[in-house]
Amino acid sequence: MRDPEPCRIKHTEKQTENEENEELNEEEEKHHVKTGEKPLSCSQTKQKDLKKSRDKKYFTCTQCGMSLRNKHSLEIHMRIHTGEKPYTCDQCGKSFTQSSSLKDHMIIHTGEKLHECDQCGKTFLRASNLKGHLKVHSKEKPHSCSLCGKGFSHLQNLKVHQKIHTGVREYMCFECKRTFITADQLKLHQRIHTGEKPYKCSLCDKRFGQSGDLKTHERIHTGEKPYHCTVCGKSFTHSSSLLKHNKKHSKSVVGVAQTNRRVDFNAVP
Numbered sequence: 345m346r347d348p349e350p351c352r353i354k355h356t357e358k359q360t361e362n363e364e365n366e367e368l369n370e371e372e373e374k375h376h377v378k379t380g381e382k383p384l385s386c387s388q389t390k391q392k393d394l395k396k397s398r399d400k401k402y403f404t405c406t407q408c409g410m411s412l413r414n415k416h417s418l419e420i421h422m423r424i425h426t427g428e429k430p431y432t433c434d435q436c437g438k439s440f441t442q443s444s445s446l447k448d449h450m451i452i453h454t455g456e457k458l459h460e461c462d463q464c465g466k467t468f469l470r471a472s473n474l475k476g477h478l479k480v481h482s483k484e485k486p487h488s489c490s491l492c493g494k495g496f497s498h499l500q501n502l503k504v505h506q507k508i509h510t511g512v513r514e515y516m517c518f519e520c521k522r523t524f525i526t527a528d529q530l531k532l533h534q535r536i537h538t539g540e541k542p543y544k545c546s547l548c549d550k551r552f553g554q555s556g557d558l559k560t561h562e563r564i565h566t567g568e569k570p571y572h573c574t575v576c577g578k579s580f581t582h583s584s585s586l587l588k589h590n591k592k593h594s595k596s597v598v599g600v601a602q603t604n605r606r607v608d609f610n611a612v613p
Contacts, residue, residue, distance in 0.1 A: 408514075427518075438540065452542050 402411040403418040407425045412418045420442060423429065429439035431446040435453045440446045451469055459474040460467045463481045468474040476498060479485075485495030487502040491509045496502040504526055507513070513523035515530040519537045524530040532554060535541070541551035543558040547565045552558040560582065563569070569579035571586040575593045580586045 410514075436542070438542075449542075 423441040431440040479497035515524040535553040571580040
């Protein structure tokens with residue numbers, strides 16, 4: 345009886361050879377190499393792979409042409425155009441396009457701010473926001489505008505600033521067609537139309553559309569006057585009041601100068 349071992353070995357060798365050929369074919373397919381074609385260089389292969397990944401990576405909005413990284417982001421973005429706001433605050437009834445925006449909004453009602461700056465006492469919801477804020481105190485401004493040289497603590501602030509030079513105002517109010525550089529500017533503006541005033545004074549219950557307006561209003565109760573005249577030392581609640589006051593000094597200086605000129609003129613024989 346013949347020994348079956350040589351047949352088994354031959355079959356194994358053939359199987360191994362087939363597997364190697366399959367691997368080579370797969371590798372060739374991966375780099376788009378076909379029989380009779382010139383193999384692509386490494387840089388050409390990278391460019392093709394990059395183009396493929398770009399084609400897969402971005403989803404374009406049919407309304408404004410904005411590109412987004414995935415389908416979910418596009419769906420959320422489309423709510424800007426459709427006006428859909430599926431997330432509603434159970435405290436005041438305000439609606440939002442994203443759940444994260446609703447979560448941030450709830451802080452107005454709860455007052456919860458977990459991370460406090462040890463330099464100025466300002467509080468933040470997220471540690472990352474506090475970390476970014478600390479650059480204000482360090483005076484570090486690593487991002488500079490190539491057109492005017494102005495420095496910024498954060499790259500995002502530089503990007504927003506550069507739109508001043510380019511004239512790009514991509515956020516539009518659908519009520520009055522006014523355009524804005526940032527989404528935050530549009531959001532604040534829209535409160536004019538909606539009448540929303542989320543910031544309430546804890547002392548008199550008066551409400552405001554912007555946190556800055558509330559802070560200014562609270563000075564009526566606290567008596568704080570942070571704006572000081574460098575000429576006479578008088579203090580003011582608003583910066584606009586200080587500017588108005590400074591004009592009086594300017595007029596006085598001009599008046600004295602004119603009087604002196606008249607005196608000198610009359611003194612000439």
